[in-house]
Amino acid sequence: MTQAALSLLWTLLALLPSPHLQESLKALLLLLLHGHGKARPQHSQVKSPSALSRFLNRYPWPTRALIRLARKEAEKALDRARKKKGPKPRLLVVLDLVTLEKRGRFQALPLSFFHGKWGLHLVVLYLVYGDLRIPWAYRLWRGKGEKALSRLALSLLASLPPWMRRAFRIRVAADAAFGTTRFLFGVKRLGFEAVVGMRRDRRLREGGRLGDLRRQGSRVYLWGLSFPVWVAWYRYPLPQGGWEWRYVVATFPATPRTALTWGKRRFAIEHFFRAAKSEFSLGQFGQRTALGVHRFLVLSLLAYLLAHWVGMEGEGSWREARERAARVLLPELVVQLALRELYALGLWPPGGGGEGLCGICGRCKF
Numbered sequence: 001m002t003q004a005a006l007s008l009l010w011t012l013l014a015l016l017p018s019p020h021l022q023e024s025l026k027a028l029l030l031l032l033l034h035g036h037g038k039a040r041p042q043h044s045q046v047k048s049p050s051a052l053s054r055f056l057n058r059y060p061w062p063t064r065a066l067i068r069l070a071r072k073e074a075e076k077a078l079d080r081a082r083k084k085k086g087p088k089p090r091l092l093v094v095l096d097l098v099t100l101e102k103r104g105r106f107q108a109l110p111l112s113f114f115h116g117k118w119g120l121h122l123v124v125l126y127l128v129y130g131d132l133r134i135p136w137a138y139r140l141w142r143g144k145g146e147k148a149l150s151r152l153a154l155s156l157l158a159s160l161p162p163w164m165r166r167a168f169r170i171r172v173a174a175d176a177a178f179g180t181t182r183f184l185f186g187v188k189r190l191g192f193e194a195v196v197g198m199r200r201d202r203r204l205r206e207g208g209r210l211g212d213l214r215r216q217g218s219r220v221y222l223w224g225l226s227f228p229v230w231v232a233w234y235r236y237p238l239p240q241g242g243w244e245w246r247y248v249v250a251t252f253p254a255t256p257r258t259a260l261t262w263g264k265r266r267f268a269i270e271h272f273f274r275a276a277k278s279e280f281s282l283g284q285f286g287q288r289t290a291l292g293v294h295r296f297l298v299l300s301l302l303a304y305l306l307a308h309w310v311g312m313e314g315e316g317s318w319r320e321a322r323e324r325a326a327r328v329l330l331p332e333l334v335v336q337l338a339l340r341e342l343y344a345l346g347l348w349p350p351g352g353g354g355e356g357l358c359g360i361c362g363r364c365k366f
Contacts, residue, residue, distance in 0.1 A: 001077065001309040002328055008073040009306065009329050015069060016061055023047065024055035025299075030333045032280055032303035033326040036319075039281040045340060046333050057292040070302055074127075074134045075161065077309070081132050082167060091168035092128040092262075093160070093192070094269040095153050097121060097141065097177055100283035108290050112143035119283075120293070123149065125156040126269045129168075133272065133308055135301045136160075153178050154186040171195065173266035181224040184251060188227060193252045195262040198222075198231075200247050210247050216256040222249070232256035232263075272304075279318045280304045 009029075013022045027047035031039045041052035055061075083089045101119040102111055114121050121141040127134040137159055139152040157172065164170070172187055176197035187194040200211035203223035210231060213220070218231050229249040236246040248263040276282040280303045285296040303325075310328055311321025327334050 001312045004073060004077050005306045005309040005325065005329060008070060008309075011069050011073065012066055012302075015065055020051075021055065021059060021061055024052055024059075026330055026333060028052060028055070028299055029303055029306070030326055030330050030337075032300055033307060033322045033330075034337075035281050035284075037278040037281050038284055040284055040286045042286075045337055053287075053292075056287055056295045057289050063291075063295055063298065066302075067298060070305065071136070074136070074305070075164070078127070078129060078132060078134065078164070079167070081130060088167070088169045089129070091164070091170050092265055092268070093157065093170055093172045094126040094128060094266050095123065095156065095172065095174040095178055096126070096266070096269045096273070097123050097149065098273050100285075102283075106288055108288055109293060110140065110142045114143055122297075123152045123156065124269065124273075125153075125159075126272055128265065128268050131312060133268070135272065135276075135304060138297070138301075150178060150180045150183040150186070153183060154190075157187065157190055157192065165191065169193070171262060173262060175266065179249070181222070184222075184225060184229075188251060193250070195248060195250050195254070195259055195266075197263070197266075198247045198249045200233075200245060202247075210249075211245070217254075217259075219253075227251070230254045230259060232259040234260055275318050276300065276304050279322060280307070 013025065016022045016025060024047060027044055028041075030046065031041070031044050031052075035043060041056070042049040044052055078091075097114075099114055099117045099119045099121050101117050102109075103118070105111065109120060111119055112121065121143060122138045123141050124138045125136045127136050137156050139156055141149055141152055153174065160170070170192045172192050172194040174183075174194070174196050176199055179196045179198045179202070184194065184196065198210060200209065202210045204210065204212075205221040205223050205225070210220075210233075213231060213233075216232055219228050220231055221228055229251055230253060231247060231249050232254075233245050233247045235243045237243050248259050250259045250262070254262075273282075280300050282297065282300045282304075285293045287293045287296055303322075306329060307318070307321045307325040310325040311318070316324075
């Protein structure tokens with residue numbers, strides 16, 4: 001996968017029209033990989049903050065083309081990883097909502113409250129196959145109701161390419177925020193299977209509610225649905241102590257164990273959110289324009305993808321994966337940072353000099 005990460009980076013650099021923009025892209029990726037989850041343009045040591053701000057907010061480089069190329073390389077990686085023989089493998093598609101908390105008001109950004117958090121709300125589609133993890137796409141949710149959230153989720157599912165639907169049996173996992181009639185109908189219409197969280201007070205067509213069921217794996221009809229679902233439930237420990245029953249429904253014939261197993265796999269996206277925020281600065285955008293924020297989020301997800309691909313060839317934490325990705329993908333910038341640190345400590349240059357000067361620091365002779 002390291003070769004795939006290198007190929008993706010070279011392709012993206014070739015997309016940019018000038019060396020100046022290429023250097024800015026590399027500087028931002030290095031910043032995200034070395035930023036310990038708090039990367040902002042003013043923290044860069046290889047490019048000025050103003051240059052990086054113009055790169056994010058003003059310069060006309062093709063952001064959509066960059067996203068398309070990144071998805072194409074991700075599709076290649078997914079196609080290489082899938083099983084070619086036997087029945088179709090299952091691809092887990094996870095949908096969830098994440099809030100990037102912000103303080104203050106930004107006129108160009110649609111910030112709103114959700115569950116007591118003020119910030120930017122993103123609906124994210126995340127692919128899981130074996131050890132491969134791919135943040136595929138996101139949509140901005142403006143907090144105008146549950147139906148709008150379901151429509152955004154369905155538009156993300158519709159963005160999956162046709163070859164992926166032919167090559168995999170796609171199974172969608174989502175929490176109770178997506179457990180609407182519109183969403184379940186839409187998933188069924190797309191030909192996907194779904195395991196979705198559901199409120200215990202959801203009404204049944206025969207009368208009663210989900211919380212009234214007494215047999216795990218019951219086949220029931222939800223109010224407003226024309227097809228049956230299979231129900232399971234489990235005890236969920238609450239953060240403040242105690243527990244409560246949580247319900248899961250499957251749109252395909254599923255035993256309680258199967259429904260709960262696939263429902264638990266939804267938490268893969270929670271691990272992704274935690275890593276993206278704490279390691280790759282997903283919520284640390286300091287831009288005040290919608291374009292700048294969009295570009296920063298795209299580059300943060302790109303840094304996560306590159307580090308994941310490089311880290312798949314070794315074992316260790318996300319920090320080790322980030323550092324390894326920076327050394328493999330951006331070695332000249334890593335050396336430049338090391339030389340600057342040595343120079344600040346008074347340990348560089350070691351002496352000498354001559355006519356042939358180093359192309360990194362411009363002073364020493366090799």
